Amino acid sequence: MSVSPRRSIHLLPALTVLFLLSSLLIILSGCEKKMVCSTVPTFFPPPPDEPRIQYLTGITSITDIGDTKKEQSTFSLVLTGQQEADIIRKIGKSFGLVVYNSKLYIAESGFGRVVIVDPVKGTIEYPKGMQSPHGALKSPVSLALDGEGYLYVADTGRNEIVVYDPAGNFLTSFGKDFGKIFGFNPRIVGVAVFGGKLYVLDMGTQRIRVLDRKTGEETTEPFGYIEKPNQSLRKPGNFAMDAQGNFYVTNIGNNMVMKYDIDGNFIGSFGGSGDQISMFVKPKGIALDDANRIYVVDGGTNIVQLFDDQFRLLTLFGWPGLETGSLNMPAGITVTSDKNLLQYFKKYAVKGFELENLIFVVNQYGQEFCIPRISVYGLGQMQDKKAATPDAQEKKSGQ
Numbered sequence: 001m002s003v004s005p006r007r008s009i010h011l012l013p014a015l016t017v018l019f020l021l022s023s024l025l026i027i028l029s030g031c032e033k034k035m036v037c038s039t040v041p042t043f044f045p046p047p048p049d050e051p052r053i054q055y056l057t058g059i060t061s062i063t064d065i066g067d068t069k070k071e072q073s074t075f076s077l078v079l080t081g082q083q084e085a086d087i088i089r090k091i092g093k094s095f096g097l098v099v100y101n102s103k104l105y106i107a108e109s110g111f112g113r114v115v116i117v118d119p120v121k122g123t124i125e126y127p128k129g130m131q132s133p134h135g136a137l138k139s140p141v142s143l144a145l146d147g148e149g150y151l152y153v154a155d156t157g158r159n160e161i162v163v164y165d166p167a168g169n170f171l172t173s174f175g176k177d178f179g180k181i182f183g184f185n186p187r188i189v190g191v192a193v194f195g196g197k198l199y200v201l202d203m204g205t206q207r208i209r210v211l212d213r214k215t216g217e218e219t220t221e222p223f224g225y226i227e228k229p230n231q232s233l234r235k236p237g238n239f240a241m242d243a244q245g246n247f248y249v250t251n252i253g254n255n256m257v258m259k260y261d262i263d264g265n266f267i268g269s270f271g272g273s274g275d276q277i278s279m280f281v282k283p284k285g286i287a288l289d290d291a292n293r294i295y296v297v298d299g300g301t302n303i304v305q306l307f308d309d310q311f312r313l314l315t316l317f318g319w320p321g322l323e324t325g326s327l328n329m330p331a332g333i334t335v336t337s338d339k340n341l342l343q344y345f346k347k348y349a350v351k352g353f354e355l356e357n358l359i360f361v362v363n364q365y366g367q368e369f370c371i372p373r374i375s376v377y378g379l380g381q382m383q384d385k386k387a388a389t390p391d392a393q394e395k396k397s398g399q
Contacts, residue, residue, distance in 0.1 A: 040323050041350050042054065042325035044317035045315055052381070054349060054353055056348035056378050058372025058373070058374060061088050062090075062122070065117065065118075091108060091374065093109060094332065094362050094364075095362060098144060098334050099336040100149075102338050103117065104116070104360060104374070105145065112136070112138050113137055114127055114140060114143060119345070127164050132170045134170055140153045140162075141190075142201075142332075146193045149165075151164040154190055154201075160176055161174040161191055161211075173216075174200075175216075185205075186205055187202060187204030188201070190237075195245070197210055199211075199241070202222065202236075207233065208247065208264065223263075224258075226266075231269070233258060234253030235252045236258075237284055243292075245262035246261055247260045247261075248288065250286050250296065254273070255283060256270065257286065257296060268311065270307065275301055277313055278305070280300070280305075281301050284332070285332040285362070289379070293314065294311070297361065303319045304327070304330065304361060318377075328366030328369070329363060329365045330375075331364055332361070333359065333360065335358070341358055342358060349378055349380070354382075355379070358379075359376070
């Protein structure tokens, strides 16, 4: 009696099956180890121009930061349940991020949570309040912290601002009572804190809402949408505020950045549709540094453009095809001069390159091509001009 080919597979000895599975795992393991990412320093603009930005490193998992040998089970803010020390904590698909008290807070939409990365201590944490029924997140895209340490998360899945106290406990949520405006439903995509107010970016109604930070009640009329197209929000996707309370809003609808004062008065705009410099294809994240330089992420061209406070282009960085430092579907961005973080990341800077600010950019994709979830760049000045030359870079990478 003949045995069919299908049945013959089931008749393979158990030891043979185990051998084949083991061999496959060894092959796959070997393939994974072969992906060695380059460490050649990348500068923007590239030589022979004077470098102002260096790609420093990337963060995708706990192994990229701090002391990777320490136990990962002891955290100040942890999820409930057993925490194993050998679990490799990774960052999933994310959008917005901010720096607060030397920690990086990331809105991880892929797993519906906030990730708190402490590079100095080498930990990745999660607010415990996300495990409560009312504090669970669905699709967080933006977040902000106030001076007291309260965390505000814009969640497009819940269509709310979810609030956690400084200990990571769920506190409350705002936004369910937002009504339609001229027939348009609200869609919350951004949040910022300034003074005692909470500012909410509403893509659905194309407006900025002003809330009391404690009660969540709207204190003034929403603003940003007017009949003049060149002064109005058009499908806003992200925003940032400067020290004076001015708003800078990226708009997917017209590929422009709009600037408004704290009262909602239009001040100016820049950009426009196009893949040339100073224009945008799909502007997403936006951030400002202490000198009011404006960083705009373009998810359509995979670059970040840097402008001065007069909207003049200074430089750009992150374009595809680089050995290191390329971006892949970038979204959020934040800039900081936090002293502890500058001290930690200076070890990645080329000798002679003095760091002034750190730039963190979220990548949606690219991990299989050595592009991290979070790309870390340094803005600074090259004191040792020779260190930025191609020969010096090649020599350092070979050490």
